[in-house]
Amino acid sequence: MLVCDFSKRAGRVFFCMIQQTKTVQVRNPEPQRGFSGLGIAPKLLEVLVNLKFQTPTPIQSKAIPTAIEGKDIIGIAQTGTGKTLAFGIPLIQRLMQTGQGMGLVIVPTRELALQDNESLESLGRAFHVKTAVLIGGVAMGYQLRMLQRRPNIIIGTPGRIIDHLRQRTLDLRSVKILILDEADRMLDMGFAPQVNQILEAVPKDRQTMLFSATMPENIVRIATRHMKLPVRVEVAQSGTAAASVEHELFVVKKDQKTRLLDKVLSEHKGSVLLFSRTKHGAKKICRDIKTMGHSTAEIHSNKSLAQRREALEGFKLGKYRVLVATDIASRGIDVKGIEVVINYDLPENPEDYVHRIGRTGRAGLTGRAISFVVPEQRYKIREIERLTRSSFPITPLPELPPVRPGVHVIDEDRRPVFSRRTQTHARRAFGGQRRFTKPSSRY
Ligand code: ADP
Ligand code: MG
Numbered sequence: 001m002l003v004c005d006f007s008k009r010a011g012r013v014f015f016c017m018i019q020q021t022k023t024v025q026v027r028n029p030e031p032q033r034g035f036s037g038l039g040i041a042p043k044l045l046e047v048l049v050n051l052k053f054q055t056p057t058p059i060q061s062k063a064i065p066t067a068i069e070g071k072d073i074i075g076i077a078q079t080g081t082g083k084t085l086a087f088g089i090p091l092i093q094r095l096m097q098t099g100q101g102m103g104l105v106i107v108p109t110r111e112l113a114l115q116d117n118e119s120l121e122s123l124g125r126a127f128h129v130k131t132a133v134l135i136g137g138v139a140m141g142y143q144l145r146m147l148q149r150r151p152n153i154i155i156g157t158p159g160r161i162i163d164h165l166r167q168r169t170l171d172l173r174s175v176k177i178l179i180l181d182e183a184d185r186m187l188d189m190g191f192a193p194q195v196n197q198i199l200e201a202v203p204k205d206r207q208t209m210l211f212s213a214t215m216p217e218n219i220v221r222i223a224t225r226h227m228k229l230p231v232r233v234e235v236a237q238s239g240t241a242a243a244s245v246e247h248e249l250f251v252v253k254k255d256q257k258t259r260l261l262d263k264v265l266s267e268h269k270g271s272v273l274l275f276s277r278t279k280h281g282a283k284k285i286c287r288d289i290k291t292m293g294h295s296t297a298e299i300h301s302n303k304s305l306a307q308r309r310e311a312l313e314g315f316k317l318g319k320y321r322v323l324v325a326t327d328i329a330s331r332g333i334d335v336k337g338i339e340v341v342i343n344y345d346l347p348e349n350p351e352d353y354v355h356r357i358g359r360t361g362r363a364g365l366t367g368r369a370i371s372f373v374v375p376e377q378r379y380k381i382r383e384i385e386r387l388t389r390s391s392f393p394i395t396p397l398p399e400l401p402p403v404r405p406g407v408h409v410i411d412e413d414r415r416p417v418f419s420r421r422t423q424t425h426a427r428r429a430f431g432g433q434r435r436f437t438k439p440s441s442r443y
Contacts, residue, residue: 035060039068041093047126048089057082058235064089067209072227074183074220075211077235078242079358080334083211084119087179092124094177094207095152101176103153104202106195108185110135110157110305111312112332116181117155129153134160134170137305144169158186158194165201172201182331183210184219184351192222199226213358214239214351214387239387241354244361245341247392248370249381257344257372258407259400261285262292264370265322266401270339271315272322273359277345279326279443285344286324291406296322299329301443326443330356336363343371346380350387 035048035056056064059077067073067090077083091103105120107113113135121131132146134156140163147154147170154161154170164170178199180186186195208227215223215238224230241247252260265272274289276282279300286298297311297320308328315323316335323329330352338360347353353371360367373381373394385391 038064040064040089041096043126044089044093044123047123051122053085057086059083059233060086060089062233062235063087063209066231066233067091067207068093070094070207072207072230073209073211074215074223074227074230074232074234075209076215076233076238077211077213078240079213079355080242080362081235082363083181083213084116084334085123087181087209087211088116088120088123090209091153091177091179092120092127092129095129096127098176100174102151102172102174103177103179104172104175104198105153105155105179105181106158106161106186106198107155107181108157108191108331109328110137111299111308111329112181113155113157114309115332115334120153120155124152131155134164135305136160137308140164140167140169158191158198161198162194165198172198173203175202175206177207177209178202179209179211180223181211182355183212183223184215185212185331187219187222212238214354216351237389239351239354239389241388241390242358242361242367244365245357245367245369247357247390248368249373249392249394250371250397251373251375251378251394252397254374256397256400258285258288259403260372260397261288261342261344262401262404262407263398264340264342265289265292265294268340268368270321271318271335271337272340272342273315273329273335273338274322274324274342274344275330275347275356276324276326277348281345282324282326288407289322289324291404294322295320296324298324300326301328327352327356328443329359333359334362335359337365338362338367340368340370343369346371346373346377350380350384353384354388 035045035053038056038061058081059075060082063073063075063086067087075083075086095101095103105116107116113133117131117133120129124131130149130151131153132143132151134143134154136157136159143164161170165172180195185191210223250260274285276285279302282298282300286296289296297314299308299311303311311320311323314320327347330347341357341360343353343356347356357369360369381392
């Protein structure tokens, strides 16, 4: 277990109350030392000591006392700064205090559900907290048995939660605490219809907690409709990238990307997480990396849950040095010691950049983010710079190695990219209907 002192990196901590139009900001530059004094019950403090968590992170210091009081919270803090415990500790404490009611944690991916479950299980073990994970790719029957044990906490992805609601194998009427981890993703256009459907099955009288490193204002507005006077706990402004990550940008032609990748992989010997825009692209890149002589696996929604778990576990254990992923791995995944994150393709939106590169530089460690930018995408860099309030210098392209036999130089991903104008025309042609991609098949 990694123990580190986040408080040294703590910047100014903002604490504000959303109250119609009134916002109160209190500055607190001195984060508290130790978990005592946050309102955590002695037995839970003992668990934290056993798990070797010594100093709360800034988001934990700020969110835990408020959440323990039962208030609704919008928690914003950089990637890798312990948001899981920030909601996990109050969640378990409040459920144990009342001895009744259920907690529901909704997350965007199966991997994050399993990971959050692991954290909550280790926190709750001493209290005999029972959890159930509801995700796709697992037999409904098995999940039904988990539900029949009357779990205290359910962690799941929207699609499978809805499947259970439809089959009447899940009753959410006793939910007292609702958490949306990676909340801005859960409330974006892709997931919102499903999340809204789940919210209809959950009692209105409940505590709601939202956590993310990015929280666009339009999402906050949507979120507050589902909350009771939420307290906004903001350790770093939304979109702040992890300070411990160094950014490097190369402007590169499409057909030079594989050679640049060859060069980058030969220069970095540690674990590498690489993001591709599409599943098809991920498969091709993975093939190329194998030809370059590195151990690698791919993770995206065309793979079965078993394959996805094997790839992630193999990556954690060092069996695969390079994990090639779609944005399925951009949110929440906590793998210790990823040395480099490579954006082989830039993400669709600037928020995803913050989350992708947040897979490195976690829990006080340093990391590096390398992005390949094709010349026509320079505008995306400006969008990312605007969100993160930073400027990223462009590194001159190094001398590239020759193309290896068997490596594909031409980008096979030929999915057409429509301009906004074309999209509008297309929408009219489709009778004004906006077409959404099903969230589960997006990555
Ligand atoms: P986030 O959700 O903010 O991205 P996580 O909750 O996944 O971050 O935590 C990132 C890592 O930091 C995890 O490995 C977790 O065990 C570790 N961690 C969390 N809180 C602390 C703490 N107070 N002290 C040391 N490590 C911590
Ligand atoms: Mg998280």
